Amino acid sequence: MKSGLKEYPLLVWAARDILRRPGRGLLVSACLASVSFLIAVALLFSQAMETTWNQLMVQAPDLIVRRINAGGWAPMPAETAVAAAASVPGALTPTPRLWGVATGPRGPVTVVASPGVIPETILQGLTPPVSGQAVVGRGVVETLQDGRLILVGQERLQLTIVGTFPAQTCLATHDLVWMAPNDARRLLGLLPGEASDLAVSLFHEEEEPAIQADLADAFPWPVHITGRSDGVLRHHQRAVHRGGISVVACVPAILALVWIVAGTAATGSSRQAHWGLLKSLGWTTGDLVRLQIFQAALLGTPALAAGLASAYSVVFYPPAAGIAAWWLTGGQHLPALVLSRSGALIALLEISALVIIPYLAAVFLATVKQVANEPWHLLMADPWN
Structure with a gap:
């Protein structure tokens, strides 16, 4: 592949590769959507509770x-x-x-x-x-x-x-x-x-x-x-404590996502042989890395969007809002809440970075480790192992 090839054909090739392995794509998408949903519900709920309470406390x-x-x-x-x-x-x-x-x-x-x-x-x-x-x-x-x-x-x-x-x-x-x-x-x-x-x-x-x-x-x-400052501080500490515990509880899920991505993005003898063939036809290491990044983006963007949208609905739209309150407070909080959405966009951007950066890093590192070898080395991989 010529180094000056435009990115659009590479993006189409990435979509074609995803369709060739729909099972792997569904697995990665489901994992990413689930992890983003869990983290987003915890952080959005805590942030919205604190914001809503502060708006009420201003009048106290x-x-x-x-x-x-x-x-x-x-x-x-x-x-x-x-x-x-x-x-x-x-x-x-x-x-x-x-x-x-x-x-x-x-x-x-x-x-x-x-x-x-x-x-x-x-x-x-x-x-x-x-x-x-x-x-x-x-x-x-x-x-x-x-x-x-x-x-x-x-x-x-x-x-x-x-x-x-x-x-x-x-x-x-x-x-x-x-x-x-x-x-x-x-x-x-x-x-x-x-x-x-x-x-x-x-x-x-x-x-x-x-x-x-x-x-x-x-x-x-x-x-x-x-x-009034005592009440604001007390509820701030409670929100930070609840959100922190929830995010820490999601760390194993993030690590599992990284492991799954690293294991499916670039390992397997059939994948190595395929990359060896592409490199022997003129593809460069950079082309293959970009191909994998495009695949990750095509899988990750809709999955991340679905997870964040579901979390946003669960936190801010009754009666679904009762699910977040029941889950994060052990069933002891109010059954439904109408919370302030102020600052929710910034929180969603932070959650996106928290999820997408480890995801893309796992894809990048796993791909570089595999495709940096010479074409003959990759072609020697037995696709039937």
């Missing part, structure tokens, strides 16, 4: 102050708490919040009855419930039969469902019940004038670590203060 208060005693959490007098927080320089708009946990039809649910607990963007378009009514998350409404919700706390309460939180807020509202303040106080056993905790905003977010000590000293009872 800077600091949350909770009163504690020997038994754990305790309600706080709202007026006293607001006055104490307002006396601290830099602590802005202290807001009492009313929320807690009650028992629903299929387990605990989070009860909310005041601003500041749910981000404003989630509440847009929803009518605030009045006494005897509730707005619920998707996980709660799925358990109801007649549009009525029965909750058990300090009292037994029956509510009429008048709205449902949007599906795209499922990460924050899956088990949420928004009700009127009077109903929440009865359910949670709180007296008028008591609050569950206190939300505090800061003039400068950088003041968060420094102001916590002054804020704690301002209250006449022991308090526990958590910052």
